[in-house]
Amino acid sequence: MGCRLPTFSSLPAQKNFDLCRFLGIWYEIKFFKTEDVPDVWSDFVQSFDLQDHNKRRLIAYGQARSTTVKNCFPFGPMSLDASNGARMILITEDLKNGPIVDWPFLIIQTDYDNYALAYFCTSKNYKQNKPCEERQLKIYGRKTTLADKYLKPLIKYVNDHLCVSPGQLRTTVHSEKSCPIQRLKHFVQEGFKRSTIYNIIKRYENGLPIEDHPRSGRPPYFDRKNLKRLQHTAANRIGVTQRKLARKFGVTQPTIYYNLKKIGLKYYKRQKAPKYTKKQLQQIPKxxxxxxxxxxxxxxxxxxxxxxxxxxxxxxxxxxxxxxxxxxxxxxxxxxxxxxxxxxxxxxxxxxxxxxxxxxxxxxxxxxxxxxxxxxxxxxxxxxxxxxxxxxxxxxxxxxxxxxxxxxxxxxxxxxxxxxxxxxxxxxxxxxxxxxxxxxxxxxxxxxxxxxxxxxxxxxxxxxGGKSIHDHETNPDLIDAKCLRQQMKERVINELTPISVIYEEEMAKTPLSDSATGTFPTNQELYQTFAKLRQKHLLALPQSSLFTIPDPFKLTADGKRFLL
CATH class of the missing domain: 3.30.420.10 (Ribonuclease H-like superfamily/Ribonuclease H)
Incomplete structure (x- = not known):
C-alpha cells in the first residue's frame, strides 16, 4: 500500500514544545522541496531568536553559500508566529522586503540539543485540512553533522509519514569554515552587552546551562539603591570628582570609576561659550x-x-x-x-x-x-x-x-x-x-x-619687519646638542653604518656637559626617526633582474650541461 500525503491538521507536532530551548543556531543537514532547485546552497545555517522580546514571535536570520558565489550571503530574516507552540505560522520569508505568506510551519520532532524536523507548506491559499502540493521539510542539527542514531529514525519517519523517500532528500554540504551567523548584531540591537552574549554562547558551546544561577560570595556594596544615589549625585552636576564621591560613599576611587561606567555616566569637558544676558538672547535670533x-x-x-x-x-x-x-x-x-x-x-x-x-x-x-x-x-x-x-x-x-x-x-x-x-x-x-x-x-x-x-x-x-632682539643669553648646551644631532643625521644619510654604532661614536667624540647629556635623546628615542630618514634616502633594491650566462659556464668540467 503506497504512502498517502498527510494534511497539516492531522500531523502531530512536538509535544510540550519549549520555545526557549528551541532558540539558537540550527544547521541544515538534509532538505526536501517539491519544486526544482537549480542552485543548491551550502553551509546553510539559521539562528532562531525572539522578536522584540515577544515569546509569541520568532525571527530567523540566515547565512549560506551559493554554487556561483564563494562568499557567504545573508537571507531573511524570516518571521514566525509561535503563539500555538510547535504549530507555527511563517508570516514572511523576508521581514524587511518580503510579502506576507502565512504558511503553516510545524516542528514535528526535536530534542532541542541535537536535531529538529521542520515541515511547512508553500502553496498559495492552502487549507490545512487538505494535502499540500508545494511542501518543504528540513532536518536541522545543532552542529554541521548529525549522528546516525538521530538521523536514521528521522529519515524513516519522513519516508513513512511524510511520503518523502530517502532518495528524494538532498544533503546540505558544510565546509570546514562555516558561515558566521549575525547573531551578535541582533542581540546588540536589542540592548544586550557584547560580553553577556559572548559568555552565554561560550557556556552553551561548553555544554553548561545558559541560566545564571545565584552565586555565592559577598554581595556587592553598590546595590540598586546606591547606584541610584550615585547617579543622582553625579549626573549633570559641576564640581563632582571621583575622589569626592569615593569619600562620600566610603569606597575607593576605582570602585566609583567602575560603577559610573556600569550605569553609563561619562565625563565630558565643559565647552567655552560666551555669557549672554537676557536681552542678548532675545536679540540674537531676531x-x-x-x-x-x-x-x-x-x-x-x-x-x-x-x-x-x-x-x-x-x-x-x-x-x-x-x-x-x-x-x-x-x-x-x-x-x-x-x-x-x-x-x-x-x-x-x-x-x-x-x-x-x-x-x-x-x-x-x-x-x-x-x-x-x-x-x-x-x-x-x-x-x-x-x-x-x-x-x-x-x-x-x-x-x-x-x-x-x-x-x-x-x-x-x-x-x-x-x-x-x-x-x-x-x-x-x-x-x-x-x-x-x-x-x-x-x-x-x-x-x-x-x-x-x-x-x-x-x-x-x-x-x-625689524631685527630680532633677545633678552636672554645664548645657551651653549642647546647649540652643542643641535650640532651633535645634525652630525648624526648626516652620517645616517651618507653611510650604511648601523645607527646604534653612529650614535655611540658621535657621543664619544662630542664633549657634552652633564646637563646636555642628561637631556639629549637616547639611542632608542632617536632610532625610529633616523631609520625613517635613512629609508627615504636609500634607493630601493630591485626585486628581480635578468642577465645572460655564457654557454661555457653552463657546463660542468666533464662537459655535462647543468644549467637550463
Whole structure:
C-alpha cells in the first residue's frame, strides 16, 4: 500500500514544545522541496531568536553559500508566529522586503540539543485540512553533522509519514569554515552587552546551562539603591570628582570609576561659550533672521574680519604653567615666576576672510588696551578693499564686522560708505555669535601654532619687519646638542653604518656637559626617526633582474650541461 500525503491538521507536532530551548543556531543537514532547485546552497545555517522580546514571535536570520558565489550571503530574516507552540505560522520569508505568506510551519520532532524536523507548506491559499502540493521539510542539527542514531529514525519517519523517500532528500554540504551567523548584531540591537552574549554562547558551546544561577560570595556594596544615589549625585552636576564621591560613599576611587561606567555616566569637558544676558538672547535670533532674510541671499558672500593679540610670554598656555627642577629655590626668576603687566607688549594680527580666500594680514606691534580707528582705517581697511577688488569685484557680498567700538566709529562707517562697501549696520549686527563666524576657529588654530614656536623669546620686531632682539643669553648646551644631532643625521644619510654604532661614536667624540647629556635623546628615542630618514634616502633594491650566462659556464668540467 503506497504512502498517502498527510494534511497539516492531522500531523502531530512536538509535544510540550519549549520555545526557549528551541532558540539558537540550527544547521541544515538534509532538505526536501517539491519544486526544482537549480542552485543548491551550502553551509546553510539559521539562528532562531525572539522578536522584540515577544515569546509569541520568532525571527530567523540566515547565512549560506551559493554554487556561483564563494562568499557567504545573508537571507531573511524570516518571521514566525509561535503563539500555538510547535504549530507555527511563517508570516514572511523576508521581514524587511518580503510579502506576507502565512504558511503553516510545524516542528514535528526535536530534542532541542541535537536535531529538529521542520515541515511547512508553500502553496498559495492552502487549507490545512487538505494535502499540500508545494511542501518543504528540513532536518536541522545543532552542529554541521548529525549522528546516525538521530538521523536514521528521522529519515524513516519522513519516508513513512511524510511520503518523502530517502532518495528524494538532498544533503546540505558544510565546509570546514562555516558561515558566521549575525547573531551578535541582533542581540546588540536589542540592548544586550557584547560580553553577556559572548559568555552565554561560550557556556552553551561548553555544554553548561545558559541560566545564571545565584552565586555565592559577598554581595556587592553598590546595590540598586546606591547606584541610584550615585547617579543622582553625579549626573549633570559641576564640581563632582571621583575622589569626592569615593569619600562620600566610603569606597575607593576605582570602585566609583567602575560603577559610573556600569550605569553609563561619562565625563565630558565643559565647552567655552560666551555669557549672554537676557536681552542678548532675545536679540540674537531676531538679528540673525534679519541678516538672513534682508541682507543676504543664497548667492551672497559674507566677508568677516577680526584681530587677535599675541603676547610673547605665553604664560597662560598649558605647557608653560609649570617646570621641572631638582630644587625649587635654585631656579632662575624668569622660570620660577610668572610675571604680569597691565598692558604687555604684544603683536596685533588682523585679517579678513570669506569663502573665496584670506586677505593679506596686517601684523604690527602695539602697547595699550586695543586697536583704534586710525590704525583700523590706515592698516586694515585698505587691505580689506584690496581683498574685495581681488576676489569679489563682480560678486554680491556683505561685510560683517564684529561689534568692537573701533569697527563702528564715525570715521569707519564714513570710509566704508565712501568706498561703496556694503556692510551690516550696528543696529542689525547680533552680539556674540562666534559659531556663525568661522574666523574664530581660525584664531584658535593660529594661537596654538604661535605658542608652539614662540614660548619664551621676546622678539616682537621680526613680526613687524625689524631685527630680532633677545633678552636672554645664548645657551651653549642647546647649540652643542643641535650640532651633535645634525652630525648624526648626516652620517645616517651618507653611510650604511648601523645607527646604534653612529650614535655611540658621535657621543664619544662630542664633549657634552652633564646637563646636555642628561637631556639629549637616547639611542632608542632617536632610532625610529633616523631609520625613517635613512629609508627615504636609500634607493630601493630591485626585486628581480635578468642577465645572460655564457654557454661555457653552463657546463660542468666533464662537459655535462647543468644549467637550463
Amino acid at each position: 538679528k540673525c533672521g534679519n541678516i538672513r532674510r534682508r541682507l543676504t541671499t543664497k548667492h551672497t558672500f559674507i566677508i568677516v574680519d577680526d584681530e587677535k593679540y599675541f603676547t610673547f610670554s605665553n604664560d597662560d598656555m598649558p605647557q608653560n604653567t609649570g617646570f621641572y627642577s631638582f630644587d625649587k629655590e635654585h631656579v632662575p626668576d624668569n622660570v620660577k615666576y610668572k610675571t604680569k603687566e597691565k598692558y604687555p607688549k604684544k603683536v596685533l594680527v588682523w585679517l579678513s576672510l570669506s569663502a573665496k580666500g584670506i586677505s593679506a594680514p596686517f601684523i604690527g606691534t602695539t602697547k595699550g588696551p586695543a586697536i583704534n580707528a586710525n590704525i583700523y582705517i590706515k592698516e586694515c581697511l585698505s587691505k580689506l578693499l584690496a581683498f574685495i577688488e581681488t576676489y569679489h569685484f563682480h560678486d554680491d557680498y556683505v561685510f560683517w564686522p564684529d561689534l568692537a567700538t573701533s569697527h563702528y566709529a564715525n570715521e569707519i562707517t564714513q570710509w566704508l560708505l565712501q568706498h561703496q562697501i556694503k556692510f551690516i549696520p550696528k543696529q542689525v549686527n547680533p552680539p556674540k555669535v562666534s559659531k556663525a563666524r568661522p574666523i574664530e576657529d581660525f584664531w584658535s588654530i593660529l594661537a596654538n601654532k604661535v605658542s608652539r614656536h614662540f614660548v619664551q623669546t621676546l622678539f616682537y620686531h621680526p613680526l613687524s
